[in-house]
Amino acid sequence: MSKILIVDDALDVREFSKSFFKKCGIDVLTAADGEAALRVIEQEMPGLVLLDIRMEGMSGIDVLRELRRRDISIKVMLVSATKDEMVIKEAECLGCLGCIQKPLVLEELKRLVFLYISE
Amino acid sequence: MTDFLGLDFFEQLYLITAFITAIESVALSIFVFLKNTGSRLHRSYGLFGICVGLWSVSLVCCHLSLDLQQALLWNRLVHFFSVFIAISFYNFILILLQCRGRKVLNVGIMMAVIIGGFCFTPYIISHMSARFGFRIWPSIGSLYLVYLTFFSFYSYYSLFLVFRRFEQESGIKKEQLRYIFIALFIGFVGGSTNFAYSFDLPIPPVGNLFVFLYVLILAYAIVRYRLMDIRVAVASTVILFLVYAFVMGVPFYFFYKQQYLMSLLLMAFFAPFGPFLYLFFQRRANAALLKVQRRYQQTLIQASSGMGHIKDLRKLVKLIVRIIMRALKPDLCAIYVYNKEAEAYDLGANLLKNNAMPLLESVHADAKVVEYMFNEGKPILLDEIKIRAVDKNRVAASAVALEVAGFNAAMLVPSIIDGRMVAFMVLGDKLSGAPYTADDINVFTILANQAALAIENAQFYDEVKRSHEQLYQAEKLAIIGTMADGLAHQINNRFNTLSFIIDDLLDSIKVFQRDPAKLSVEQLIPVLELGFKSMIGNVIQGGAVVQGLLNYARHTQTEKRAIDLRELIEDSLQMVALKIRLSDIKVQIDIAQDAEVVHGNAVQLQEVFFNIVDNAHYSMTEKKDSDPTVIPTIIFHAKREMDTILLTITDNGMGIKLQDQKKLFTPFFTTKASSRKGNGLGLFVMQKIIQYDHGGKISFQSEYTKGVEIRIVLPVSKSG
Numbered sequence: 001m002s003k004i005l006i007v008d009d010a011l012d013v014r015e016f017s018k019s020f021f022k023k024c025g026i027d028v029l030t031a032a033d034g035e036a037a038l039r040v041i042e043q044e045m046p047g048l049v050l051l052d053i054r055m056e057g058m059s060g061i062d063v064l065r066e067l068r069r070r071d072i073s074i075k076v077m078l079v080s081a082t083k084d085e086m087v088i089k090e091a092e093c094l095g096c097l098g099c100i101q102k103p104l105v106l107e108e109l110k111r112l113v114f115l116y117i118s119e
Numbered sequence: 120m121t122d123f124l125g126l127d128f129f130e131q132l133y134l135i136t137a138f139i140t141a142i143e144s145v146a147l148s149i150f151v152f153l154k155n156t157g158s159r160l161h162r163s164y165g166l167f168g169i170c171v172g173l174w175s176v177s178l179v180c181c182h183l184s185l186d187l188q189q190a191l192l193w194n195r196l197v198h199f200f201s202v203f204i205a206i207s208f209y210n211f212i213l214i215l216l217q218c219r220g221r222k223v224l225n226v227g228i229m230m231a232v233i234i235g236g237f238c239f240t241p242y243i244i245s246h247m248s249a250r251f252g253f254r255i256w257p258s259i260g261s262l263y264l265v266y267l268t269f270f271s272f273y274s275y276y277s278l279f280l281v282f283r284r285f286e287q288e289s290g291i292k293k294e295q296l297r298y299i300f301i302a303l304f305i306g307f308v309g310g311s312t313n314f315a316y317s318f319d320l321p322i323p324p325v326g327n328l329f330v331f332l333y334v335l336i337l338a339y340a341i342v343r344y345r346l347m348d349i350r351v352a353v354a355s356t357v358i359l360f361l362v363y364a365f366v367m368g369v370p371f372y373f374f375y376k377q378q379y380l381m382s383l384l385l386m387a388f389f390a391p392f393g394p395f396l397y398l399f400f401q402r403r404a405n406a407a408l409l410k411v412q413r414r415y416q417q418t419l420i421q422a423s424s425g426m427g428h429i430k431d432l433r434k435l436v437k438l439i440v441r442i443i444m445r446a447l448k449p450d451l452c453a454i455y456v457y458n459k460e461a462e463a464y465d466l467g468a469n470l471l472k473n474n475a476m477p478l479l480e481s482v483h484a485d486a487k488v489v490e491y492m493f494n495e496g497k498p499i500l501l502d503e504i505k506i507r508a509v510d511k512n513r514v515a516a517s518a519v520a521l522e523v524a525g526f527n528a529a530m531l532v533p534s535i536i537d538g539r540m541v542a543f544m545v546l547g548d549k550l551s552g553a554p555y556t557a558d559d560i561n562v563f564t565i566l567a568n569q570a571a572l573a574i575e576n577a578q579f580y581d582e583v584k585r586s587h588e589q590l591y592q593a594e595k596l597a598i599i600g601t602m603a604d605g606l607a608h609q610i611n612n613r614f615n616t617l618s619f620i621i622d623d624l625l626d627s628i629k630v631f632q633r634d635p636a637k638l639s640v641e642q643l644i645p646v647l648e649l650g651f652k653s654m655i656g657n658v659i660q661g662g663a664v665v666q667g668l669l670n671y672a673r674h675t676q677t678e679k680r681a682i683d684l685r686e687l688i689e690d691s692l693q694m695v696a697l698k699i700r701l702s703d704i705k706v707q708i709d710i711a712q713d714a715e716v717v718h719g720n721a722v723q724l725q726e727v728f729f730n731i732v733d734n735a736h737y738s739m740t741e742k743k744d745s746d747p748t749v750i751p752t753i754i755f756h757a758k759r760e761m762d763t764i765l766l767t768i769t770d771n772g773m774g775i776k777l778q779d780q781k782k783l784f785t786p787f788f789t790t791k792a793s794s795r796k797g798n799g800l801g802l803f804v805m806q807k808i809i810q811y812d813h814g815g816k817i818s819f820q821s822e823y824t825k826g827v828e829i830r831i832v833l834p835v836s837k838s839g
Contacts (some may be wrong), residue, residue, distance in 0.1 A: 009700075012616045012653045019646075020623040023630055054608055056700045081611035082604065102615035106622030 002117045005029045005046040007037040007063070008079070009055045020106050026113065034058025038066055041074060047117045050109075053080045053087060053099075061087060064094040075116055079104065129323070130182065130253060136328045137178045143334035143360075145172035150356055163214045167207040168334075171306070174200035175330070182255065190247045190255045198257075198266065199238040201310075205273035206231040208303070212277040215299070216284050227273055234266050250316050251323065259317050267314065274307045289502035291556045298340030306333035354404040359397055366393045415562045418446035422566055426573035430580040432456065436467035436542075439570050443546070444470050447559065451527065451547035453478050456574060457540065464489065464543065472550060478527070492533040493540045498563045499531045500555055530555055532563045534571035541574050590803065605698040606668060613661035617654055624650040666693070679813075681716045681836035682724065684764070688755050691728035699736050705752040713759040714766075718836040723808045730805055731768050731829055738772025738827065759835065763815070766831045775821040809833070 006017050006028055014030040021028045029046055031037035033055050041049065053060035060078055067074060078091050078099040088099045097116065100109075148168020155161040174197055181193035206227045213220050237243050242262040250256035278300065285296035312326030341353045366389040373382035422442050429435040436454045443452045453469035464482045471478075482489060492499060532544040544567065549555070627646050631638045688708055695701060717724075732753060739751035749771060757766045809817040809831055816832040 010612055010616050012657060013619050016616075016619040016623040016650070016653070020619070020626055023626055056703070081608045081615065102611050103618040104615055106619060106626065 003027045003029060003044060003046040004048045004050065004113060004117070005031060005037065005040055005044070006050045007031045007034070007055070007060070008050075008052045009033060017106070017109075021110070021113070024110060026117070034060070034063045034066075037063055038070075041067070041072060042070075045074065047075065048113060049074060049076045050113075051076050051078050053078055053091075054082075061090060061094070064091060064096055068094055075119075077112065077116070127252065132328060133324065134179050134182050136331050137175045137182075140331040140334065141172045141175035141179065143331060144168045144175060146356055146360070147334050147338060147353070148172065150353060160211075160214050163207065163211040167204065167211045170200050170204045170207050174204055178327075182253075184255065187247045187255060191244065191257075194247060194255075194257045195238050195244055198243055199235050201270060202231045202235045202238065202266065205270045205277075209273045209277045212280055216280060218280065218284075227269075230269055234269055237262055238266070251321060253316070256316050263317070271311075278303060278307065289500065289554075291554055294554070295340055298336055302333040302336035302340070305336065306330050309333075355401050358400045358404060362393060362397045362400065366390070366396070411558065414446055415558060418442055419562065419565060419569075423569050426569055429573070430577050432574065432577040432581060433467070435573055435577050439544075439566070439573075440468045440470050443544070443566070444472075446562075447546070448550045449529070449546045449548065450550055451478070451545070453545045454542055454570075455482055455545070456542045456578075457484070467542070469545075472547075478545070488531070489540070489543075492531055492543055493535065496533065496535055498533075498560045498567070500560075501529050501531075530559075530563070532567045534567040534574065536568075536571040536575055541571050541578070544570070587807070605694075606664060609664045610661060613657050613664070616657045620650050620653050620657070663693075679718055679720050682719055682721050684715055684717050684757055684766070685710050687717075687721060687724055688728055691725045692732065694725065694729050695732045695736070698733065703751060704736060704739065705750055707752065707754045709755065710757040711759060714757040714764045714835075716836040717764050717833045719813050719833055720808075723812060724833075727805045727808055727831070728768075730802075734802075735768070735770035735772055735827070738774070739770055740772075742772045742824070742826075760832070762835055763832045764835050766833065767828055768831070769826060769828045771826040774823045774825050774827055775819070776823050 002025075004021065004026055006014060007030070008014055008017075009032055011032075014032070018028040018030060029040050029044055031040050034057055037049070037051065038058075040046070051060045051063060058066070060080075064076060064078075067076070073095075076096045078088075078096055079102060080087070080099055081102040083101065091099060100112070145168065148165045148171075151161050151168065152165030177193050177196040177200060181190050181197055184190035184193055206224075209220075209227060210224055213224060234243075240260070242260040243266050244257045244263075245260040246258050247255045248258055281296055281300045281303070285293060285300055288296055309326030309328070309330040309332075312322060312324045315322035316324065338353050338357060367386075370382040370385040370389065373379075373385060422439065425438050425442070426435060429438060436456060440452050440454055443449070450472045451469065454467045455464035456467040457463075458465045458481075461481070462484045464484065466478055466480050469478055527547060528545040529548045530546040532546065533540050534542040534544070544563070546563075624647060627638065627643060631640070631643045685708060692701060692706060735753050736751070739749075739753075743749055743751060752771050754769045755766065756769070757764055759765075806817055809815045813833055815834065817829065819827055819829045821827040
């Protein structure tokens with residue numbers, strides 16, 4: 001079963017996306033902040049990471065940088081509530097797949113997830 | 120009086136006036152010389168005056184001589200000194216007019232020495248004999264014409280130089296030259312009448328009777344028109360002379376009448392009064408003479424103390440104009456101040472008397488008159504410009520004269536500093552009709568320099584104030600921007616979560632509809648229940664965000680009023696919560712009962728608290744990174760102190776390094792590593808809000824690594 005990691009500081013987002021993807025046959029790992037996300041990535045190596053940019057402590061961008069530093073190659077989609085060109089550019093430079101805007105529609109997200117996992 | 124040495128009345132008068140001339144000349148030249156021994160002008164006048172004095176003394180001695188041999192010797196001295204009168208006069212005039220002629224002078228000195236030597240030979244004066252009623256009169260020798268030519272050339276050529284310059288000059292200088300010319304014309308023409316008898320012309324030396332006037336006229340010019348800056352000394356001399364002429368002259372008259380006892384009594388009577396009379400008149404004279412100078416001094420003192428304090432440009436120029444109007448009483452005074460944007464000098468302030476013509480509102484920086492003033496760099500009189508305009512070589516000057524006439528001005532005073540003309544003053548004629556004097560121009564030069572400094576100061580202050588205002592606005596916008604960003608993020612997050620929940624629930628329903636075996640109603644109901652509960656939770660959270668915004672909006676009135684401090688702090692915390700997660704921080708609010716209501720602007724104070732908590736949070740996060748056992752805590756503590764409320768806000772973050780503490784309130788100072796996290800304006804703006812807008816105080820205490828205590832003093836609400 002394919003595994004994805006959802007990193008978001010909102011509990012409901014973690015819970016309901018987990019429940020949603022489970023029904024599609026995708027195993028969802030969750031992390032509430034950047035540090036936890038890095039731990040999960042190192043241990044589980046999920047097929048795709050959905051990463052919230054704005055979080056307490058490490059931001060999504062910080063996580064991307066850290067992955068780069070540790071030389072971990074993994075597919076990452078950024079999730080953001082606001083459109084910040086500078087941040088998106090930096091994320092792309094750090095090897096991120098792209099940035100999707102909140103609020104998300106789960107059906108749309110599911111399409112993207114299947115697209116990247118099947119690659 | 121025919122009994123005196125057997126001389127007739129005319130000869131007596133001749134000798135008395137000659138004696139007066141001698142005394143006056145010597146006295147004045149000694150005063151002039153002693154007043155400023157370093158000045159070439161004073162020295163040269165001293166020399167000339169001494170020569171005249173010696174000449175006149177010799178003349179008196181000659182005519183009092185008991186025999187012809189003695190008279191011949193004195194008369195030769197008369198001619199000897201007259202040679203040096205001519206050449207020393209020429210020297211004085213050269214220095215006074217500052218014109219060229221050194222070669223003519225040097226030749227003259229050589230000739231004077233030679234001719235002076237010849238005066239003691241029979242070639243100039245051969246012998247003495249009685250002539251036209253005078254007991255003794257010189258008879259000329261073969262070289263007398265050489266002497267006469269030399270004397271006439273140097274004295275009359277010098278007079279001609281004075282006259283020519285007199286025609287060109289203006290103002291006070293012209294007046295000075297007028298009196299020098301009149302004085303010396305009388306002196307030389309009067310003295311020259313002595314020559315006639317020697318050529319057997321029946322013209323009596325009546326002119327010599329008036330020679331003594333030259334000193335008095337010069338003295339008048341010195342006192343009235345400040346020739347050689349010795350007016351006070353000269354006035355004292357004249358007073359001394361007059362007082363003692365009376366005090367000693369009256370007893371002498373009785374002595375001369377051989378009434379010795381009367382003379383003695385009068386002397387005893389007058390003697391004690393002499394010094395008092397002298398002091399009395401001298402004080403009077405000084406007060407009168409120095410009146411104008413005192414006024415100027417007063418003006419300058421007033422101006423410099425006033426100008427230094429005023430930072431408002433409009434008030435400053437008004438003050439300068441007022442001071443000038445009071446001190447000099449011109450019929451108009453105006454100041455034009457340079458305006459960088461318009462590249463022109465705008466009329467800053469003006470006062471007009473006697474319904475003078477209205478002034479130009481603005482003068483472009485390219486105007487000829489502006490360039491002219493800048494090049495001159497000192498006060499300019501319209502008369503001077505007109506004179507230059509007459510000169511064909513100065514075409515530009517005539518254009519300038521026209522422009523100046525447009526101002527209706529008599530004098531222009533540029534204010535120049537560091538090679539820039541920051542302003543200029545325009546002055547009309549004095550109401551008294553008197554011309555502008557050298558003193559006036561000096562005062563204006565000083566005043567203009569002071570004004571330049573003060574105006575620049577005020578302009579600089581204006582600019583700083585404006586840029587502070589801009590910084591403040593920028594920071595306010597930045598705070599609002601931060602708040603808006605946090606708000607958008609929060610609301611978006613709520614929607615995002617809601618979207619997730621709804622999507623999941625819809626998906627579950629879809630699964631149930633497709634295959635009820637896989638998901639039964641009993642299984643679906645709890646899923647839906649959990650989903651709806653979560654949705655409500657998120658809606659409530661979103662509602663709280665909106666409530667925070669509403670609370671902020673509620674405070675958007677800008678006027679100050681009574682505010683509940685606790686409510687204010689809580690509203691601020693709600694706003695901070697949009698940006699940072701406050702649950703990580705322990706917040707303690709401890710407000711004394713009599714310190715609950717402050718008088719202030721709620722929006723501004725909220726911004727201040729927002730900033731403080733934001734900064735504290737940043738600092739405490741840093742601290743927690745180095746020491747995870749620390750529980751970040753902010754304590755708000757308020758208590759009453761007289762008519763104020765002292766609010767202390769303490770955190771246990773990293774604190775501030777000692778070397779940074781002084782710079783804390785300067786704009787753009789930040790220790791935050793990333794400029795995205797702060798532009799260093801926060802504390803600077805907080806200080807402005809608390810100190811300028813609320814009349815309170817803000818200060819802080821900090822020990823590095825231990826935390827910060829911020830102390831804010833706010834006025835207590837009167838109504839509260």
